[in-house]
Amino acid sequence: MKQLFLILALCISSFTAMANEPVGKISGSVMDGDLDEPIPYATISIIDMKGILVSGNTTAADGTFSIDKIPNGTYTFKVQFMGYKPFSKEIEITKDHKTYNFGSIELEPDVAMLEGVTVVAERTTIEQRIDRKVINVGKDLTTTGASASEIMNNVPSVNVDQNGNIALRGNSNVRILIDGKPTNMDPAQLLKQIPSTSIKTIELITNPSAKYNPEGMSGIINIVLHKNAKDGFNGNLNTGVTIGENTRYNGSLDMNYRKGKLNFYGNFGAQFGDRKNMGRINFTEDNYRQAFDITNRRESYLYKVGVDFYLNDKNTFSFYTNQNHYDGGPLGALRIIYPTNPELNLTQNLDANFNNINSTYNFAYDRKFEKEGHKILFEVDYNSFDEDENSIFNFEGATEAFTDYRDHVNGSRENIIANVDYENPLSENTKLEVGAEARLSDTDNSYTTTSTFFNAATYQYKRDIYSFYTTYGQNFEKWSYQLGARLENFSVDAIYNGENVFSDDYFNIYPSGFLNYTPSETNSYQLSYSRRVDRPGFGQVSPIREISTPRLTVSGNPELDPQFTNSFEFNYTRKFTKKGSLTAGVFFRNINDEISQVFIEDPNEEGSLLLQFDNFEDNNAYGLELGTNYKFTDWWSTNTNFELYSQQLKGVVGTEYLETDNTAWTFRSNHSFKATDKLTFQLFGFYRSKAKNLQMDMDPMYFMNLGGRYSFLDGKATLSLNFNDVFDTQEFSFTNGRPLPQTGRFKGETQNVYVGFSYRFGGGKNKALKRKQRDDNETDAGGMF
DSSP: OHHHHHHHHHHHHHHHHHHTSOOEEEEEEEEETTTTEEOTTOEEEEEETTSOEEEEEEOOTTSEEEEEEEOSEEEEEEEEOTTBOOEEEEEEEOSSOOEEEEEEEEEOBOTTTTTOOSSSOSSOEEEEOSSOEEEEOOHHHHTTOSBHHHHGGGSTTEEEOTTOOEEETTBOOEEEEETTBOOOSOHHHHHHHSBGGGEEEEEEESSOOTTSOOBOSSEEEEEEEOOOOOSEEEEEEEEEEEESSSEEEEEEEEEEEEETTEEEEEEEEEEEEEEEEEEEEEETTTTEEEEEEEEEEEEEEEEEEEEEEEOSSSEEEEEEEEEEEEEEEEEEEEEEEOSSOGGGOEEEEEEEEEEEEEEEEEEEEEEEOSSTTOEEEEEEEEEEEEEEEEEEEEEEESOTTOOOEEEEEEEEEEEEEEEEEEEEEEETTEEEEEEEEEEEEEEEEEEEESOSSSOOEEEEEEEEEEEEEEEEEEEOSSEEEEEEEEEEEEEEEEEETTEEEEEEEEEEEEEEEEEEEEEETTEEEEEEEEEEEEOBOHHHHOOOOEEEETTEEEOOOTTOOOEEEEEEEEEEEEEETTTEEEEEEEEEEEEESOEEEEEEEOTTSTTOEEEEEEEOOOEEEEEEEEEEEEEOSSSEEEEEEEEEEEEEEEEEETTEEEEEEEEEEEEEEEEEEESSSSEEEEEEEEEEOOEEOSSOEEOOEEEEEEEEEEEETTTTEEEEEEEESTTSOOEEEEESOSSSOEEEEEEESOOEEEEEEEEEEOOOOOOOOOOOOOOOOOBOOOOOO
């Protein structure tokens, strides 16, 4: 009998052990409910009824997660990520129900944590993702300036010079995109036309994967405009005025109407007003100076309208158009002054008008299959740019060698992008992506003049690129990796005055790789590599000579070859619970056939300078970046960043080939102080160290902004007041000019007061179609002026 009881006891124990074996499995993906984008490194927790953590994990780079070997029982399943409301659900693992697939879990932003209750958050936040840094633009950033150009110095890793030219990580080979699309406009001009209040996020993609176009040594700056997808009719109104030497106005209106299967949306922005700029250059050896006093007139309008049609849960059609209208240009005088020989003084009066329309039309079809994450996207994008430039040049003083003349430049560009992207999660931790793309561009310029010194000319630049890419990635408990390659066939023809002056056709492979290690929910590490290319921009290859001042001539080089870059990055992210995060990164670039400026004395005119471009030997560049987004107390938070860059510069200046090392650093810190639930103050400081380029040694530059915001009408309205460049120190100055010894300074109308008002109306929420964020980077022409 005792043996019988023993056998029964052993059987019962065996069955009990089998019943409690870890057989349960949970999987799914975590998404941002507003952006419809994956949230990497979100915390997944399995908690028993006693509140004890049984198992857990973090989401992979694509937002997916999988947890297995969960014992039978009843648990609370919880998803958490800083800045979002947590998601939780009670689950029960049994023998008959041991697998849970949650599909796509959409997290809602926690407006209390983000300190904002309107469509635009009160406080700017920075998010580090697998392949990009996302700056979620808040009112503390938009109130620093009326246009996108004016707020860019507040963005980590980005610098803006006196002409509005953008550099990313100290390098100007960067292309600005709008909603992931190229615009065929000069980046400096484009940023001045976009109201800051129209911007939702700014994405810095410094080492893109093979899924993205390989163009651009320093990467991509993608500006995402507001697009709501909320039930009913709703929107956001923003308006402001900048008061300085001149008064400027800006405004934007975001509207949305969602009903049933249709979602209509629109974004409208406008800017108008004058802005003064001055420059002084002293030529020390020849004892004369140049003085620039220019008023830049601007009237620009931006609007985006679109519609999404949700045929069903699996099929979505979408169409939108972006339109930029601009009218304006510089009005003023460029003077050459001889203090000891005033009879040689010369004044060039300039009245230039640029009238352009930049249009984008985009159609997309998104097809989802039964398996979560299995989808295909077809997209066609057409962009056109048309500009008329009319300039009048009058001369006064010692005008023996100069006569009055008029210039007319008509430019048109067309760009067509057609792509298909296919994603297939082969298993719960494996993903395959393949795609193909065609990019066809055609640029035409015609130049006519009444000058007897210059000649009329026409120039056409045609470029076709066909590419195919594939990426393959796997996610494990703490590790993930992605490998990819992009194959491209590139052809170009340059036609100058009806003659083909340059043709090229070549095939290249651009590999990329990412490796991520996330040992805990608070720490993550990333190592990445990509091969990239910088194809010359239109201004660098156009042989049409353009004169900027009486002593400077600019022309392009049709035979300029592309430069190739091998880019390596290592990044670390540390989260401090609800306090914020720290990001640190280092990068290294090896550059082949580097494009650089050739700055020489014009052989056709003594005392004048000629600016061109040429290819030089290989080069290296490296840098360090540190950034933190931290909340010290309930009333004090900061975004602070430090960046250090170093590169060896090579090129021809005058008749001499120069090599010089340039190491420079930038520090910026943005602080928000919450006085009450309705009143917040802001302090922003910026410092850029001295730096070098081949033409000059640049002096340090610093400035400080102060601001305040007050919310009322139950949080629907906000009034902003900003005092920019408090000490009037934001200027560009240089010494040791080359090839002609010179010193100089340039100063814009930076000290001003900005008053802004915003009002939110409507409510509700629903998600909209997510398009692939593409880039079309090209190196753009640049110079001193």
